[in-house]
Amino acid sequence: MEQPTGHPRRWQILGVMVFSLLAIVLDNTILNVALKVISDPVAGLGATQSQLEWAINSYTLVFAGLLFTFGVLGDRFGRKRMLQIGMVLFGLASLASAYSTDPTQLIFARAAMGLGGAAVMPATLAIISNVFAPEERGKAIGIWAGGVGLAIAIGPITGGLLLEHFWWGSVFLINVPVVIISSILIATLVPESRNPDKAQLDPIGVLLSIIGLVGVVYGIIKGGELGTVLDFEVWGPGLAGIAVLAAFVWHERRTAHPAFDVRYFAIPRFSTAVASVGLIFFAMMGVMFFLAFYLQIVKGYSPLQAGALVLPFAAAQLIFSPLSVQMVRRFGGKVVATVSLLVVAAALASYTFLQVDTPIWIFEIIGFVQGAGMANINPPATEAVMSSLPREKAGVGSAMTNTVRQLGGALGVAILGSLLSATYRENIAASLSVVPENLRHAAGESITATMGTAQALGPQGASLIAPAKQAFMDGMHLTALCGAGVALIGAAVVARWLPGKHAGQAPVTLPESKEPAVV
Structure with a gap:
């Protein structure tokens, strides 16, 4: 009640x-x-x-x-x-x-x-x-x-x-x-709180969800590690996980006691909000992956200094997240989320203007703008998901949002991280002639490896430092543009399908199906 x-x-x-x-x-x-x-x-x-x-x-x-x-x-x-x-x-x-x-x-x-x-x-x-x-x-x-x-x-x-x-x-x-x-x-x-409906558990659905999600996430992680999607260790588990998740959906539509009623994805408010969370975390985590390397290796800051330099991003979230509900009440979740996704896309694209010698205050401004945008995406999207479901299904709704967030972030790190690594390896290759031939492959794997090799070579390795930083910046710029593109896709999805300000906010009553499901 x-x-x-x-x-x-x-x-x-x-x-x-x-x-x-x-x-x-x-x-x-x-x-x-x-x-x-x-x-x-x-x-x-x-x-x-x-x-x-x-x-x-x-x-x-x-x-x-x-x-x-x-x-x-x-x-x-x-x-x-x-x-x-x-x-x-x-x-x-x-x-x-x-x-x-x-x-x-x-x-x-x-x-x-x-x-x-x-x-x-x-x-x-x-x-x-x-x-x-x-x-x-x-x-x-x-x-x-x-x-x-x-x-x-x-x-x-x-x-x-x-x-x-x-x-x-x-x-x-x-x-x-x-x-x-x-x-x-x-x-x-x-x-204490729980679903008052004491219906039977769905062990088959739960097991299928675990196997499917682990398979997909493992494939994503392995792809980022190997830098390719063509290896069987990448596409094998990934495709198997997708197949098991398809079986999960098939099972959930037919069992009388589903772990999660997949018909909720037919609700535009629910499915669009979930999709926007996945897309924005794909973009953000894939881009944020390179910022620690940019600050500590390219710019030379200590871990403590690098930590302090992300304060504007975090401060913006602290300031604007509690205010997002007022923005949604005034303009509607659709407008707020769309504009915020566009702001995040612009912030991510702005990283392409950073260079090795760019003043750090420019980085700080971009971080603050990005944080402000993020602060006005998560709350309305999460609220849209939670308000779509009955209160007794709150745990499943929360888990669904966070699962998509993690999958989106893992996929962003794997794909955009692999793009960054591939670009770096290609751009640094011509500068590795000073490195002994048997060490060149390892030295060109990442900026960390190149810098370590340069330090080990002493004065001879000094010529590697500037090319390594520039190769990393080139990869970082390409990654940022791709992240911005994904954020723009998220904005288009929200603008097209998320209900507007005057749409009803009560949980939607699902239509009856031939195989009734307990919701």
Whole structure:
């Protein structure tokens, strides 16, 4: 039954949800500034480039593959319970990551962190949707999205400070106090909620969703690692995953107790919002991938300085995310999301004007504009998804949004990252004549490898530095243009199919089907 004013402690509960989410988002932003240290054989674990990628991707693989499943389980067995389980798993896995003794242990510990994160993320948004009435839900989701911006802001700076004073494992150990405090707050403040419909579970659908999503994400990750889509290790798992997801859709349309009623994709508000989230994270994550290298290698900033330089992006999200609900109320979600996607596209295209010697304040302005655009895309899109579904399906709706976000981001990093790598390798090849022939292939794989080779060669390698930076900039410009193009596609999708300001916001009643589905 709808609560006219929501839960009496709803704003305190929102604070707990945002704080709980901090550990999940904080960890990924911290890790970005720690990669260079972890690769050091003395100060870190001596991880190779491939091992570093899998330290990131093992988390993504498990996280994206199980988000939907944990959303279903939370709706069925209790969102508070699933949130508590997820926080404990995340805390224990963070401890294991901090005290890993080799890269393989770190990769598996990060996968375990993904397991905990997959339980936490959909539960936070589902609980918010449950405790807030529809008229306040948009504002609450805007604040929730602002919490993500806060974590983005403090993550790199926190990581830089920790690395200046402690060993690399401290970037994972910082999660533990956050987990402990949030677990206490969850136990004392957050009410339990679940889907009141005690219909049977759909184990076949859940299993198909896990296998399909893991297959697709693995193929995406492998494509980014190998730099090609032609290898069987890329297209084999990817096509198998797509086939299994097709079987999942077929099964869900015919079972009487679906894990997720796929007919919701026939609702323009739902499907368009989900698509826009996937497209914008494809563009943003694919482009943001190169910014850490630009700041630390091309511009020569320390991890702490690089962390501080992303503050404008995060500050813009903190400022504008809570205000997005007012923008949507005044102009409508369609106009706000379309204009915001165009702003993000313009910001991404602006990265093509950056050069090796460009003043850093220009980068700061672009970052602020990009953050402002992002702040007005996520809240209305998330609200459109959540308002399309009955309250009892909030966990599944949240999981669907976050799954598409992760898939879009992983695909963006894999495809646009591969484009950047291929462009770099092509442009740096002519400058590698000073490198011994048996080392040229490895030296030209990335700007990090080239700079390492230049340092090892001493004065002879100095001639590699300028060409390496320029080759990276050329690849960065092409990647930025492609990201901007994807954001423009997102704007066109939203402008065409997202309902306008005066469209109804109540959950849509689905038509009856020959094989009735419980919704």
